[in-house]
Amino acid sequence: MKTINQPSVGATPTGNSAVCYLNQYRCPYCQTEWEDVWDCACNDRCPDCNKEIEPYESALIESEAAETGSPAENSASANVTAVGMNRLFVVSYEIDYVHRVSVGITADSPEAAQQLAEQAFNDATIWDDTAAMPLLSDEYLESGDESLVWECVAVARLPEPDHSVRQLKKEQSAMRVCQGLIEAYQQGETNGGSIDWEDLDQLIPLALQALGKPALGIQS
Structure with a gap:
């Protein structure tokens, strides 16, 4: 087995990262085996045939080298905790x-x-x-020109939803508030014109979410 420092797919070398993984690789094409340290359990390229290979084993490294910024070669003396092969990915597609x-x-x-x-x-x-x-x-x-493009990137943690998702959730909350108001008034007519405050109180958190405001304490 030989240790290399090859560019990886969808990841960066550990450098000063506080989180790093010791990945074990075995190329099924030329039977070359190697290990390397990255900031996630990512694919690497075989140093002999340049094929993209998934790690067959990945371990989370907790070492002083990552904290102090010393070279990743010190990982041999690090405390290694085995982790499963399940990894996080951000999968995206673009279409015209x-x-x-x-x-x-x-x-x-x-x-x-x-x-x-x-x-x-x-x-x-x-x-x-x-x-x-x-x-x-x-x-x-x-556009109809079948320009669908997929992208898959390995990440250490999922990013926060962007503005488009936040806006979608606001619109969904606003729609639920509208539906709730109609139902509350319909129920009020059934009750002889009296609307139950609890029917309206439960809509306040949704209304605040639609406006992008923090939740308020509702006193009954």
């Missing part, structure tokens, strides 16, 4: 879309109508949905 927006415009010619729309676009007012320029559609359509 066409953003199509339609508005209603009153003009004396197609050229004049387009000029008004272009000016509204440049002024960032085309989405205002006014009586003079009502918004008719705002949608994303797949």
Whole structure:
């Protein structure tokens, strides 16, 4: 077995990282065996045939070398704790879309109508949905050229959801608040016009989430 320091796929050398893994590799193509230290249980390339190989064993290293920034070669004397082969991945895909927006415009010619729309676009007012320029559609359509691209990256921990996911959760919470209000008023009509405060109180956390505000203590 030989130890190498080869560039890995989807990972970086440990360097000064406080978390590192001792990975064991065995190439099924040329039977070469080696070990290396990385910041996750990642694939590596065979030093002889350059094939991408998964580690058959990976161990979390807790060593002073990682804490002090000393070379990873000191890992031989580190306290090694075996871990399973299950790893975290961020899997993403990209696909081309066409953003199509339609508005209603009153003009004396197609050229004049387009000029008004272009000016509204440049002024960032085309989405205002006014009586003079009502918004008719705002949608994303797949381009249809089959440009689907996948990406898979090994990570030590999953990142926090980005703004798109946070916005989606806000919209979902807002919709649930609307549904809850309708149900509360319908129940109030059934009860002779009296709405139970508990039916409204349970909607407050959802409303705060929709607004991106912290939860409040509700006193009954």
